[in-house]
Amino acid sequence: MSTSDCIHIVEPGGRGGVYQHVLGAVQKEKYGEFSRVVIHTARDAEITPDLPRTEYCLCMRWQRSGPRGWRTLLTLAWSLAFLLPHLILSSRKSRIEVQGQFGGGLFALIILGSKAIRTPVIFAPHNSFARDGSRLSNGALKMAIEVTDILRLYNSRDFPFIPENRIVRDELSMYIPECSASDTLFWEKKIRKEHRLVIGFIGQLRKDKNPALLAEAVRMSGVAATLVYAGEDKGAVEDLSNVELGSNQDMVVVNGYISLPKLVALVRLVDVIVCPYSISSQSGVAALARELDKPVIASDVGGLGEQAETVFEMTIEPERELAKAIATFAIRSGDRRGA
Structure with a gap:
């Protein structure tokens, strides 16, 4: 051969x-x-x-x-x-x-x-x-x-x-399986979507991915939002318990392995995926979001900027930079509630 x-x-x-x-x-x-x-x-x-x-x-x-x-x-x-x-x-x-x-x-x-x-x-x-x-x-x-x-x-x-x-x-392609009605229902029961922007943080919950930074940025933005964290905890979930959100904001944390069909169902349900990582070459989650026509906000780290519609700088105050990006996205998407 x-x-x-x-x-x-x-x-x-x-x-x-x-x-x-x-x-x-x-x-x-x-x-x-x-x-x-x-x-x-x-x-x-x-x-x-x-x-x-x-x-x-x-x-x-x-x-x-x-x-x-x-x-x-x-x-x-x-x-x-x-x-x-x-x-x-x-x-x-x-x-x-x-x-x-x-x-x-x-x-x-x-x-x-x-x-x-x-x-x-x-x-x-x-x-x-x-x-x-x-x-x-x-x-x-x-x-x-x-x-x-x-x-x-x-x-x-x-x-x-x-x-x-x-x-x-090459392009980072992702496999998209069929989702069942139960996969979609699983998330619909957990997420308060009405009148709120749904922001997804998906994948392993690690400190270098900055899940707590995202929560702080959402609070600072003032945007009415539901934050959804879904993935296996790798030492970062505890940090989320110390973040106080605004009265028009809430948080959903699903700690554990998420099957691919259920992951796809979640990406389809959220309004935007955010990847505020400190170190990365690219993101499979961002690639999945783009396959499903979902916008991505990401830090300008590695090649993440090439996968995102909106990029923010990891400056001295990255929370403020990300908060501005979220507020701008909320306005552009027609959600002006609290922005």
Whole structure:
């Protein structure tokens, strides 16, 4: 089999923005040059839709329950003993594309192993930095960038030092599944929409994403609004309890994993998505919002500005800058209540 017949896409998480992007890219025929597309992902992947010429290899086993140390040990053992050699051998006579940074330095080991047997490698890091900031992860990212054949990038700001002949510029596509009536009803029961602007903050609730900054900005804007936070708490929910909103404002917090159909139902219900992040290359949530024709307000960080209709600066007083952006959006959208 020639290298142009098949591509093996590695995204072992099976849930979240990077996986949803992989599905969206395949759905939009981004890999139309290949007769087979094999997606290597988690055995408990959130969704495995029937896509043209696509096969799923559910080869990653995450230990998602039990003490943290036990989970880490079992997941690492599976990754090194099975996943790593499986991926290298299965893609030997085709091509491999590694999507995202995962497993500490596991993504770099997969790239190195593939290169060792002369398999053409594409790497889509999705961030120009290591999320955990560790020396191991930063070193793995640097190594992966140096040895990979092609980098797939989704904004113009990442890796300006990489020669253009090693870069493929692409759009961050997202898969849009069908939503059930129950998915929509779930949010309608929680959100007070009448006479209020509904602002969505969706995805992992982390401090670097600044959920509390958004709440403070909404209070300062005076706009009649319902703030909806939906995603897994990664240490930021507690900060929201210390924010006081105005009398014409309220907050809904749904802490936990949100299935993709339910996520789509929420994006369709809100009026605007806000991404006030301190550090980011791009946002899967912003890409999803744009797929669904929802406006996005984002900080001018990384490539976020390329995904948003309205961009605000992370200045000395970012709350005020974001408050102005929200008030302006409320006026433009015809909602002048309290703006």
